[in-house]
Amino acid sequence: MFLQLLIALLLGCFAGIFTGLIPGLHINLVAVVIMSTAASLLHVASPLAIAVFIIAMSITHTFIDTIPSIFLGAPNEDTALTVLPGHKLLLKGRGYEAVKLSATGSLLSLIAIATIIPLLLKSIPFIYEHIKDYIGYILIFFSGIMVFAEKIKNKIFWAFFCFITSGILGLIALTSPMKQPLLPLLSGLFGVSILLFSLSEKTRIPEQQITEIEKVSNKNKTKAVSAAVFSGSLTALFPGLSSSHAAVIATQIVGDIGVNAFLMLMGGINTVNFVFSLVTLYTIDKARNGTVVAISKLIEAIPLNYILIFIAAAVAAGGIATFLALQIAKSFSTFVNKINYRRLCLLIIIFIFIMSFYFSSWFGILVLIVGTAIGLLPHFFGFRKSACMGCLLVPTILFFIL
Amino acid sequence: MHQTVLLKIALVCVFVGLFLLYIFSETIEIDDTAISKINNAESGEKIKIIGIVSEVYSSDNAVFIKVTKAETAEVVVFKQINENITINYGDVVEIIGRTEDYNGKREIVADRIRKVK
Numbered sequence: 001m002f003l004q005l006l007i008a009l010l011l012g013c014f015a016g017i018f019t020g021l022i023p024g025l026h027i028n029l030v031a032v033v034i035m036s037t038a039a040s041l042l043h044v045a046s047p048l049a050i051a052v053f054i055i056a057m058s059i060t061h062t063f064i065d066t067i068p069s070i071f072l073g074a075p076n077e078d079t080a081l082t083v084l085p086g087h088k089l090l091l092k093g094r095g096y097e098a099v100k101l102s103a104t105g106s107l108l109s110l111i112a113i114a115t116i117i118p119l120l121l122k123s124i125p126f127i128y129e130h131i132k133d134y135i136g137y138i139l140i141f142f143s144g145i146m147v148f149a150e151k152i153k154n155k156i157f158w159a160f161f162c163f164i165t166s167g168i169l170g171l172i173a174l175t176s177p178m179k180q181p182l183l184p185l186l187s188g189l190f191g192v193s194i195l196l197f198s199l200s201e202k203t204r205i206p207e208q209q210i211t212e213i214e215k216v217s218n219k220n221k222t223k224a225v226s227a228a229v230f231s232g233s234l235t236a237l238f239p240g241l242s243s244s245h246a247a248v249i250a251t252q253i254v255g256d257i258g259v260n261a262f263l264m265l266m267g268g269i270n271t272v273n274f275v276f277s278l279v280t281l282y283t284i285d286k287a288r289n290g291t292v293v294a295i296s297k298l299i300e301a302i303p304l305n306y307i308l309i310f311i312a313a314a315v316a317a318g319g320i321a322t323f324l325a326l327q328i329a330k331s332f333s334t335f336v337n338k339i340n341y342r343r344l345c346l347l348i349i350i351f352i353f354i355m356s357f358y359f360s361s362w363f364g365i366l367v368l369i370v371g372t373a374i375g376l377l378p379h380f381f382g383f384r385k386s387a388c389m390g391c392l393l394v395p396t397i398l399f400f401i402l
Numbered sequence: 403m404h405q406t407v408l409l410k411i412a413l414v415c416v417f418v419g420l421f422l423l424y425i426f427s428e429t430i431e432i433d434d435t436a437i438s439k440i441n442n443a444e445s446g447e448k449i450k451i452i453g454i455v456s457e458v459y460s461s462d463n464a465v466f467i468k469v470t471k472a473e474t475a476e477v478v479v480f481k482q483i484n485e486n487i488t489i490n491y492g493d494v495v496e497i498i499g500r501t502e503d504y505n506g507k508r509e510i511v512a513d514r515i516r517k518v519k
Contacts, residue, residue, distance in 0.1 A: 002427045315418060316418075316420050317419070322408065
């Protein structure tokens, strides 16, 4: 059995490289593909081995997906807020360092969450029992935190406006019969808007350095990892809360920790969210993540030793993914400055438009254009981009309250 | 964090993760399988049955037994794999093995056999 699990783990890490590197591809989309092929996969491997494959792929994905976000400015739902700080470092020739910071945050947070698993197994059912009736109101509270995180009245107004308009757009997109609504919605709000703004600034990517310099104090590292564990856990407890919400909540708790520690925090949140989802699946029978849903379909009643196997596989995959992320980021660093940045941005924008049309047709293009317009507001008025996450929060709040 | 330190931590994670994966994978119990399910299972599928030995026939290389629960299953126990076990009529045994078709008949080839009583 161990050999089968080992092969599944290695294949999962390998698959995670590809899913992570495809710009804008969310792991939930990969989960849909896996679920549709699960019947044929069961002829060659046990459900447990397929589950280990999915876990290794998902963990590797959370380490690798920051690379297209930082180097190409093409995010998915989980890496949306990584784009801006990552892009800033890229334009200073420190794109590799940005990936390294994210991988460091992911790995340290993975170790931290794996260490407290016994405590989580006991406490999660108790916590969930007490909050489940108030989820909608707690989400309103978190949204309020996000908007009022802005200090100036003018920015609060525009952040609120952006939150509501992106919420309305999200509501329209998610309730429409359109296929893959998240692709044009998030690509517009977070991808194309940033790329267009970069184009208007006549950006040129400088030569990238493979640096060892990293200005994060131990205090900020500890803050980033502990906040990642706490807020990443919230995203797995509350439906509709994404990694970007978790980042906003976390920064409210730990304060200004700087761009470098923020990248660690973002990397950590995505990884913690996945591992914590495995725990919630076992403890409260709730799968808050597409790939965890796929696992729950494969194995109906998950015993404790399976969960321990999953966590062990996640830790091993995290170690492998760290090596992979650094190597791939090095390769990206060597060629990214040799290409014409304006042309690259335009190509990615065209690619996003083609993908949106392919998956979501003309309505997807409309959502993409409106999303881009809303996504440009934070750049013009100088408030946090996380206000655009209203696109997911507003529909979720309405679902729980109405 | 210095890159070498990060990579060392990553390496420790790989080894610890794989070690734990090995330890926990050894704890996996295969469910006791109903004999009727054995006939419908894919050839080569891993199964476990617990039942009473109702017939024993020994050849040079293998011991052929019939294990009865509500129904009877044919089990082949190769001697070089299970050297130290003596099986008698009436023993209650636990068998972990794989289903195989031999001469058009479904049988279980035992990977492991132990007496429960």
